[in-house]
Amino acid sequence: MALTPVEAVACCLPLNREPLSQEAAERIVPMLKALADPVRLRLLSLVASHEGGEACVCDLNDAFELSQPTISHHLKVLHGAGLLEREKRGVWVYYRSSPSAMSSLAALISDTTT
Amino acid sequence: MALTPVEAVACCLPLNREPLSQEAAERIVPMLKALADPVRLRLLSLVASHEGGEACVCDLNDAFELSQPTISHHLKVLHGAGLLEREKRGVWVYYRSSPSAMSSLAALISDTTT
Numbered sequence: 001m002a003l004t005p006v007e008a009v010a011c012c013l014p015l016n017r018e019p020l021s022q023e024a025a026e027r028i029v030p031m032l033k034a035l036a037d038p039v040r041l042r043l044l045s046l047v048a049s050h051e052g053g054e055a056c057v058c059d060l061n062d063a064f065e066l067s068q069p070t071i072s073h074h075l076k077v078l079h080g081a082g083l084l085e086r087e088k089r090g091v092w093v094y095y096r097s098s099p100s101a102m103s104s105l106a107a108l109i110s111d112t113t114t
Numbered sequence: 115m116a117l118t119p120v121e122a123v124a125c126c127l128p129l130n131r132e133p134l135s136q137e138a139a140e141r142i143v144p145m146l147k148a149l150a151d152p153v154r155l156r157l158l159s160l161v162a163s164h165e166g167g168e169a170c171v172c173d174l175n176d177a178f179e180l181s182q183p184t185i186s187h188h189l190k191v192l193h194g195a196g197l198l199e200r201e202k203r204g205v206w207v208y209y210r211s212s213p214s215a216m217s218s219l220a221a222l223i224s225d226t227t228t
Binding site (some may be wrong): 015016017018020021022024025028029032033034035037038039042043044045046048049053078080097102105106109110 | 125129130131132133134135136139140142143146147149151152155156157158160162163164177204206211219220222223
C-alpha cells in the first residue's frame, strides 16, 4: 500500500537566476527546515544512498545511537516535508527520497558559479 | 576593507552517493538553518541574482516590508552561516553569495536522479 506523499513541489529557478518569489520561498522553506537537523540530514542520505535507493526502518536503526521511536519521528518529519516517500510492504515501511523534492532543491541551489 | 567570511566549507558528496558523515552533517546544518526562513532565502536570492552578483543594503531594503534593522539582522545570520560574504566600500556594505558555500550545498543536493 503506497501512502500518499506530500504533493510534489514544482520549483524553482536557481537562487542566482532571479529573485525568488515569496510563494516559492514558502514552499521550499519547510523542506529546508526538515533538512536542517544533523540526524535528519544523515537519515535522508542513508535512505537515498541505500541499495536500490530505498531503505526500511530495519536498515536505519543501527546507524544511530537513537531509539527506534526517535528515528521514526525524524522519518515522519522528512516525510511530512515531502522529502521522503514511503510504502508499506509486508510488515515493513520502505522509504525513498522524493525525486520531485530533490529536483526542486537541486534546481534552487544548483551551482551556476562554475 | 574585506571583512573575514566564515571559513570555507569543503563539503560534500551528493546525499545519494554515500551516507553523510556526522561531521559533514554538522558543517552543513548551520547553512540549512540559516536558509530555512522565507525572508533569508529571498534575501540570498536577491543578492545572488543582483547585477554583478552583489548587492548593498540600499538595494535590498525596498524588496521587503521590513525595517532596515530586521533586514540587517537576517543578512548577519546569512553571513554568520557562511552563505554571504561582505565587503565595506565607502559608506555601504556590499554582499555577495559565498561561492564555496553555494558549491558545497549544490554538491550535496545535486540532482543525480535524472
